[in-house]
Amino acid sequence: MAHERILPTPEAEDLLDLVRGIADKELAPRAARDEEQGAFPRDVFRLLGRSGLLGLPYPADYGGGEQPYEVYLQVVEDLAARWLAVGLGLSVHTLSCFPVAAYGTEQQRAALLPDMLGGEQLGAYCLSEAQSGSDAAAMNTRARPADAGYAVEGAKAWITHGGVADYYTLFARTGEPGSGGRGISCLHVPADTPGVQADAPERKMGMAASPTAAVRFEQARVPADQRIGEEGQGFAIALAALDSGRLGIAACAVGVAQAALDEAVAYSRTRRQFGSAIGDFQGISFMLADMATGVEAARQLYLAAARRRDAGLAFGTQAAMAKLLATDTAMRVTTDAVQVLGGSGYTRDLPAERLMREAKVLQIVEGTNQVQRMVIGRDLARSADAGVLGD
Incomplete structure (x- = not known):
């Protein structure tokens, strides 16, 4: 890279050196080929997790790197410079971890974050819908009370990692229709939950190696202890x-x-x-x-x-x-x-x-x-x- 870094600590300098080494050795040689073939690099995300790079801004108690955002974002930049599918994938995964890390109970953090931050679990963020992209508060996906939890019905659109994620951070309406953002809750939904299925990936002009797909929820049952934050706090x-x-x-x-x-x-x-x-x-x-x-x-x-x-x-x-x-x-x-x-x-x-x-x-x-x-x-x-x- 042509620019000079000014980093806050020697540890951060070592971290960026590690990232550049991985990016040059593991990403740059295969980016063009895998994009041409539309091959999702799941192995790269496992490598990033085992190298401590999937949880950089999150607490060390749960396997995170406890790095400032100033450092984490420069890691994202360096990865995206070699292969955007990986840099953006890291950003989306970090986004999917945020609700559990910031709003989850102590039990939820202890149960979920180690695998999410360690590379064993790759996440997706399910907010947008076909008719409510920019107007996210107008979402129609519903999570109705059922069996000490929720039955989720609806579909999310344009989901990065749709069909390859291990879990979905889902936002669904638990309030009455027309309640806007006040009636939305956040749910942690494992991808193997019965009733959860992804469509075929979209045919995009770029980033073919990063699958983007609609994800459908057909009476998918989600236990109440997989709600993140309070009911109605999701938006x-x-x-x-x-x-x-x-x-x-x-x-x-x-x-x-x-x-x-x-x-x-x-x-x-x-x-x-x-x-x-x-x-x-x-x-x-x-x-x-x-x-x-x-x-x-x-x-x-x-x-x-x-x-x-x-x-x-x-x-x-x-x-x-x-x-x-x-x-x-x-x-x-x-x-x-x-x-x-x-x-x-x-x-x-x-x-x-x-x-x-x-x-x-x-x-x-x-x-x-x-x-x-x-x-x-x-x-x-x-x-x-x-x-x-x-x-």
Whole structure:
């Protein structure tokens, strides 16, 4: 990678060195092939778990790494730079662990987190539905009381790891229809629960190695002790998880953009036209300068938001800003990288076109960038009404 790290501790430096070694040895050599074949790298996630990388921001008492988000996100970035399916998969798994870690009982944490953080269990996060994507509070999946627990009926859409996850962190309506976010609860549902089934994976323009599928619940019975948090608390849990998840997507976007920038810079030094390296021409040099500036600005914004989170400060708006800037930057930088590589960039012989296809989804997942603008705009309005704008 072309950028210099500034890490808070020597331990963090050693951790990032370990991650780069795994990424270079285990991810980079197979990313293009497995994406071409649509092969899900379950073995990689087991390796990450056994290397202590699946639970970095969570408590050591349950097998986590107890690392600050500032460090965890840089791990996500480095993995995504080599293979987005793995970097994003780590982010989604971390998101799926959040409700148990933050809202679970002591018994639930002790029973569930060690395998979730150790790589034996891979998670998925079931919030979106076909008709309630950005408007998650309008979900229709129901969890009705039944046999000292719940009977779940409904379907979730666009679920990363759908069909390959070992458990689903599910948000379902336990209140009456029309109760909005107040009637939603969070359930931990093992994938082998009778009545739980995933559809065939979606046929996507990128990230073929990361299955995205609808997950259906047909009278799936979930014991009451697998509800996470209080009944009706689920929507608040989901929103709290998404604030952190958006930082994971921002880090993924910076990783993809950095990989594209590195590819473009390397090509610009070896490709010669009119007797000179094309990187010596102002048109290319200025394009690369703008790409590098955008990547670094996005990185610093997600790190600043992560430091707020680590300090216990409100960070939701900053997470939305980071996700917005980083993913828009990734789309622009990957597009420009293909342009720098010219005809070669449009072929599958080089990774630039794959990075461009992958970047697009990051503007959509964890809340579209239009939703991020809504979050930021509403915060500006609240601040102005309270007379604290600019504080």
